[in-house]
Amino acid sequence: MTDTLTLTPNIDSPDDFYAELIATHDGLSKDDSDALNARLVLVLANHIGNREILSQALAAAALKQE
C-alpha cells in the first residue's frame, strides 16, 4: 500500500508542530505569508515525489469526497 496517501494521524507531537507552523508566519505580511505557504507546499511536494500520492493530496486538500 505504498501508493496511498496517509490521512490518519501521522505527526509526532502535533501541538508542537502546529505551534511551529504558526510561529513561522509570525510578523509576516499577508503577501509574505502566502509566499511562504506556497514555498512550503513545493518543498513538501518534492519530498513526497510520488505523483500518485501528490494527486491524492491535491484532491484531499480540495476536500473532494472520494
Added chain:
Amino acid sequence: MFDDRYTLAYKRYPYQKSADQDAAKPVRHKVVVMGGGPIGVATALDLGRQGIETLVLDDHEGVGMGSRAICFSKRCLEIADRYGAGKPMVEKGVVWNLGKVFHRDRKVFEFNLLPEEGHEFPAFINLQQPYFESYMLDRFEELQANGAPIEVRGKNRVENVTVHDDHVEIGILTPDGPYKIEAEWLIGCDGASSPLREMLGYEFTGKVFQDSFLIADIKMKNNDFPTERWFWFDPSHGEGASTLLHRQPDDVWRVDFQIGWDVDRKEEMKEENIRRRLDAFLGEGVEYDMVWSSIYTFQCKRMDSFRHGRVFFAGDSAHQVSPFGARGANSGMQDVDNLGWKLGLVINGKAPDSLLDTYDNERIHGADENILNSTRSTDFITPKSDMSKLFRDAVLDLSEQYTFARPLVNSGRLSVPCTYDGSPLNSPDAMMEPKRSRPGSPCPDAPLGDGFLLPQLADRFTLLTINAEAPESFEEEGINVTRLALSTEDDPTGALKERYLGDNDSAIYLIRPDQHVAARRPNFDENIFRAAVRRAIGKE
C-alpha cells in the same frame, strides 16, 4: 495591384511568366503547394526527391526579412539533412549549452544542457530563419538542376480554390493578370493566417494569449557577450514582464521583451523607444546596431483536421503555437516528414488513399503535444492568476537555493519530436525496451564507425537487424524492404545497444521512410514482418 505584404531578405524566385498562363485550358499538375515559406519549400524537397511533380506558388519572390524562428531542433535538422540541406545549417548555426535564469534583479541559477552524446546533430542550433529558408532553397535549385520535377513561381497569389472529387481548381493572380491551373493534390503551407483555410471555410480554434512581445535583433559592436541563453522573470530593469536574450550567428542577439497587451504598437516600434528598453536592459556602454524588430502576439490554435480530401494543411496553417519552446517551424518540418512518403506511395499507387488519413491522425497528436507544452511554458512565464503567480515566484525563489525546484522552472521546453503512440500504422511492440524506440518513435541516432545511423535509414522501408539474421531484402505489396545489418561490433560507443537493444541480445526493427519505428521484435519472423509492412502502409 501586386504589393508585397513584407520586405524580402533575399529575392530567390523572381516572377516569370509561365506557359501555363497562356494555355487554352488549365494545365493539370500533380501536387501544388500554396506558400513558399520553410514548410512549403521542405514539402517540395521531400516530394521532388521522390520524383513527384510539385509546383510551389508564393505571392512573394523569396525569403522574408526578419528572423522569426531562431531555434531549430535536432529532429528538424535531421529531416533537413535527409533532404540534403542540414549540414550548412549546422555549420552556420550557433550552439549554446549554458543557460542562466534571473528573477527580478538577481540570478537564481544557471544550467548546462549537457546534451546526450552520440548524435550527428546538436540538440538544437540558433540560426536566423532567413538562413534556414535559404539553405533549403539552395537545395531546391540543386535538385532542380539535377532534373527533379519541382518548380517555384514567385508573385503567384492563390486567390480562389474549388475542390472537386479528383482534382482542385486553383485561381492565381500574377503581375500579368489572373490564370487558372489544376492540381491533383493541394497542400496549404500558407502560414498562420492561411488564406486557404479562409477560402475553404475551415475553423482554427484554440487560445489567444493577451500579451505582446517586442523582439529586437541587435548586432553587438564592442561587446564580448557570452554564448548563453539568459531568461529574466520580472526584471526590475528594462521594463518587460519577462525578457529573453540569446545569440544568433553574425554577432546578432535576439532580445524578447514581454510588454503586455494594451500597448501602442506604433509608439513601441519607434527606434528611440526600443533603444530605451534595450539600454536599460543591457546596461551602460553596450553599443549595438538594430537589425530587425517586430511586435508579435501569439495564440495556440489548430484546425480540427489537417486533411480535407485532396487538400492538406501543413505548418503554421494547420497549427500555431506560442514561440516558447521553438515548436513552430520544428513541428512544421515534422508534418512534411510525415506527409511526404505517404503521399508519394499513394500517388505511385502503392498504398490506399486511407494512408493519408494517418497524416491527420499522427500530426494532430504531434500538434496537441506541442500546444500542451507551449501553453504550459506560457502559463509559467505569464501567470494568468494571482495564485499562479504566487507559485511561479515561489518556484523561482526556491530554485536559487535548492536544486529540487529547478526542473519546475519553465522558460520554454526544448522541442523534441513526438512519438506516434497508438498510431494505426504501428504493430504491437514485441520488445519491452528500450522504451525510447518503441513503435511510433522517431529513431534515435547513434554513431556507427566513422558515420551515423540515421543517414542509413532514410527514404525507404528498412529492416534494421542487430545481432540477428534476416533476408537481405523482401517485397510486400510492392514495397521493397532493405536490410541494414548491424552487430555489436559496429557499436564502439554502446549507444546502439542502449538505444535499440536494452537488455535484449538481438533486435529487428521495421523502420518507415520518415525514420519512425513501425514494428520491432527480438528476431525475424517473416509473416509478422510482412504484416507489419502492410500495416505501416495502411493495408491492414
